Amino acid sequence: MNPAPQGPLAGLRVVDMTAGLTGPYATQLIGDLGAEVIGIEPPEGGGLRRQGPARHPSMGSRFLRINRGKRGIAVDLETPGGRAAVFRLCERADVFLHDRAREAMRRLGLAYEDVSAANPRIVYCGVSAFGEGGPYSGRPAADETLQGLAAIAAVQARLSGAGPRYLPFAFADRAGALALVNAILAALLARNRTGRGQAVGLSVFEALSEYVLSEHMWGHTFEPPIAGMGMKRIFDRRPAPTRDGFLCYTLAHDGQVARFWRMTGRDDLAADARFATREDRNRYSKEFYDAVDAELARRTTAEWLQAFEAADLPAMPAQALPDLFDDPQLRAAGLFKTVEHPTEGAIVSLQVPTKWSKTPPRNGRHAPALGEHTVEVLLEAGYGLSEVEAMIAAQEVYAAAPQDRAGGGIRGPAAAS
Template identity: 40%
Template sequence: MVSSAGPLAGIRVVDLTAVVMGPYCTQIMADMGAEVIKVEPPEGDITRYVAPGPSPGMNGVFVNVNRGKRSIVLDLRSDHGRAALRALIETADVFVHSMRAKAIAKLGFDYESVAAINPRIVYTNCYGYSRRGPDADRPAYDDTIQAECGLPAVQKQLTGDATYVATIMADKVTGLTALYAIMMALFHRERSGEGQELEVSMFETMASFMLVEHANGAMFDPPLGPAVYPRTVAPNRRPYETKDGHIAALIYNDKHWRAFTDAVRPSWNSDEYATLQMRAKQIDVVYGLVAQTMRERTTAEWLALFAELEIPATPINTLDSLFDSPQLNAAGMFETIDTPHGKVRFPGVPTWFSRTPGHVRGYAPELGADTADILAELGLSSDAETTVVDGNSPDSVNNRSVGATEAAAELA
């Protein structure tokens, strides 16, 4: 029997994160059935305002990583706001924040304070840097973390220019890391009944991520080589130019290499290139030779040959073309839902569960849309001072807030 509830049904998440790292983590939890309550300051998550949208504070980035959540506006510098959050924590399974350590402690919601309210809670700190190091209080964003973990340096080895990769990789990788950490802690709690504190930091996460393959010879004592995986920084490692366009192909293992050379360049079946180990020692030379050969045929001709030889190859997609991908659509990647602004086609859940599948559970909430309902569920009054203004900026937003002073949201 297939359940529409999702594997995290019954889990309540109190989400004090902003921008992308934390919200991406909790968005996946919402897709998988968790009730995610997004706690926002009166001005809202700043990501509401990074791009235009169909209504104030509802642009594509924010809507995508906050879909299926509820929004409550609490001014955590007010007694009423803090009391409401404490009541919410009593009902929660998971508490996630992306404030710096000093800021969350000043508000009275560090781990010790939260665990005193709810000892079973899984409390997750999403930081820029681990508290155990000298950089604990430094601010961080995706660009600075990309630089610090070495991404622009390896890009320079590949292209000649020190560039960021064209996606907010540090935010998303750290969000996924926070997700798996929370799942492990919930599994431990299921077996033991114990809650605990987690720390997930961008720099440490991305350093680990980059060193998976790039640690290479530098791992050994004494080092056997520099910290770099040569294949990925070979200057000729790029999509191949064909007669009429470009193609991505990886003629990598010995089976693929023999099939390719037998069909195209039998002379390359020599001792010089015969094995993967031999090719790896001169990988940029090999890429260059293949690049010259690729210019001899059209993209369609190469795709047909590679399909016949079972060599991984593909044309180069644009991001827009992903929405029309036969593979993604057949796999049910996209989910269209009705919203107050018309139909929205979401990139949905990339994983498949035979019994408890996830799915997009609704549009992202307007700022404070659920404040009154959540307070009522907690048995609290919403009669505190309320701000309702019109506009499309952090200082002028349609919202319903508990307390009117600025919240202490310091992003990691």
């Protein structure tokens, strides 16, 4: 058995009944900091299990990353025993997350009113695409639809010139997860002050829209608006082509721009009124970046990196995805760690990207097979072994048999059907 997690959130118990990416990513971040996370899955396993390359069925690469450090149980919520098991876990939990409709949770006997009556200290989190109420409430959604609705696809169109494009990662889910972690930690702090938990609701669409509008509300910050929306400079900036690659740089402040023109010997551009101040450069951002790009195309990336460093100007090469594994800074920081998974063999794990002087996080638990910890967790919750065995026989909960853990096999009548 792996040791209990350590870190600033050690001793915190989180029950995660979410199925999408937002909730599991949020609890992965919390678990990375030392919380005890129990993931609840249906008998067939969550959808994340089947995403990405895999050595065994139901143990895909995405699942292995998002569920590191957690324990997992498999429960049939359509059975009384299954619902009772989740309720009992909530009685002893600090945080409970779900991503079902309020009425569905009420039907399961797991609504906030039900759970908080048994555990007044619980932080009860409901995650949904659009929140409760409003014309979109209850509609199905996904990362693609939320990126489109929050204007991210349209913003990308201004860059590509080829129509709307999505960001090439699940930005909606991950932005929502960060907002959710922030809310959970704030609610726990409030609980420590008041002695009582509370219900917290997250709308991923609202969280995503806040990300977008906090950057691009621009002239619509004022009522009535005094200018259009969108920070023009951000739309015009891009990696600059050099003689042999691309350079990513920042020339934002007046002093940085002055040093760049001096470094390139372009006194004429240093005197150009269009580029004199930050406000001028924002107004003429396309012309500014065109002028800079023309200079950067004259030398190699390595030559420019040396010149920018000498002038104390920020610049880095535009790396490809595989380059990150060999990046000297990430290697020195220890971000990558090869660990041995009991069924999946050697896998590359990403470490917590923060450093702690007093309570460094340590969580050596692997991503679980389906139902791997069902018996263990239910025994800790106060069930007797005979009770757990009876629940398995009744197909209310499912447990991974040791010989079937590779590929997420389950033990119980369903395994033979």
